[in-house]
Amino acid sequence: xxxxxxxxxxxxxxxxxxxxxxxxxxxxxxxxxxQRLHLLQMAAEKVCKAYLHDGGNPVIRTHAVVEKYLPIIYxxxxxxxxVSGSEFNRIRRLAREIELLAPACDAMGSRPDNTEYxxxxxxxxxxxxxxxxxxxxxxxxxxxxPLLRALVRAAEQFARGRA
Amino acid sequence: MTKKSKLEVAQDIAASHFRVLEQxxxxxxxxxxxxxxxxxxxxxxxxxVRGTLETGFEPIAFAANPGHGxxxxxxxxxxxxxxxxxxxxxxxxVNGHTWKIFRELHAA
Numbered sequence: 001x002x003x004x005x006x007x008x009x010x011x012x013x014x015x016x017x018x019x020x021x022x023x024x025x026x027x028x029x030x031x032x033x034x035q036r037l038h039l040l041q042m043a044a045e046k047v048c049k050a051y052l053h054d055g056g057n058p059v060i061r062t063h064a065v066v067e068k069y070l071p072i073i074y075x076x077x078x079x080x081x082x083v084s085g086s087e088f089n090r091i092r093r094l095a096r097e098i099e100l101l102a103p104a105c106d107a108m109g110s111r112p113d114n115t116e117y118x119x120x121x122x123x124x125x126x127x128x129x130x131x132x133x134x135x136x137x138x139x140x141x142x143x144x145x146p147l148l149r150a151l152v153r154a155a156e157q158f159a160r161g162r163a
Numbered sequence: 164m165t166k167k168s169k170l171e172v173a174q175d176i177a178a179s180h181f182r183v184l185e186q187x188x189x190x191x192x193x194x195x196x197x198x199x200x201x202x203x204x205x206x207x208x209x210x211x212v213r214g215t216l217e218t219g220f221e222p223i224a225f226a227a228n229p230g231h232g233x234x235x236x237x238x239x240x241x242x243x244x245x246x247x248x249x250x251x252x253x254x255x256x257v258n259g260h261t262w263k264i265f266r267e268l269h270a271a
Contacts, residue, residue, distance in 0.1 A: 024222075024224045027225055028203070029236075036226060077216060078214075139225055139228070140225065142179070144225070145223050145239045145241055146216070149215075149216060149218075149221050149223060150216065152223075153221070
């Protein structure tokens with residue numbers, strides 16, 4: 001019998017939780033922002049794929065799921081009424097920026113910055129993730145805490161079988 | 164320039180969070196152990212936020228960011244007013260440890 005959507009959801013969620021734990025540990029040591037953001041991007045993508053599997057939806061091999069689904073997961077967890085329009089928009093913006101951290105997601109070439117591989121910027125300068133500041137994602141933004149909490153919570157719930 | 168103490172940095176972080184979450188952030192506490200001499204010990208803040216997810220205690224860690232005036236790693240623990248009311252003796256059980264309320268921090 002083939003694996004069910006819930007089986008896959010649990011597997012993606014467990015791996016997402018592992019990514020989040022590692023991000024947490026890195027944050028408490030001297031670590032590079034690119035590595036912390038790489039783990040955040042991977043965890044967010046896996047949580048979104050867990051969400052899709054859990055709902056019985058097809059999951060194609062793509063990194064481009066975070067911008068679309070992470071805000072929905074966030075709103076489902078917190079309750080539609082509890083999330084204001086401005087908060088939802090802030091989460092949508094962050095979700096888009098997190099998705100763009102994957103090398104394969106570059107907004108049709110306009111955003112080559114990513115957490116894994118060097119790229120050439122618009123001035124012809126080769127940028128390296130470890131030296132790049134990723135200014136679009138401020139890790140000290142207070143909005144990061146509820147987003148990360150939602151990722152942890154969603155990963156835990158999908159890993160248990162439902163969210 | 165003298166490096167700020169953890170208490171001073173904690174106060175700065177709290178003040179910035181009060182500015183951002185002025186509607187919902189009700190109280191902020193610095194949690195012990197503070198470990199002023201231990202650079203590996205993160206600043207731990209308990210934030211009481213109206214409308215937050217009422218789940219377990221989920222500390223979220225953030226890296227030190229000396230360029231932004233935060234020379235120590237930090238941990239934010241966000242709970243609801245109801246959860247705060249249920250704390251016993253100011254103690255917060257987290258991942259097998261017990262953190263204790265050390266001092267309340269204010270907006271300014």
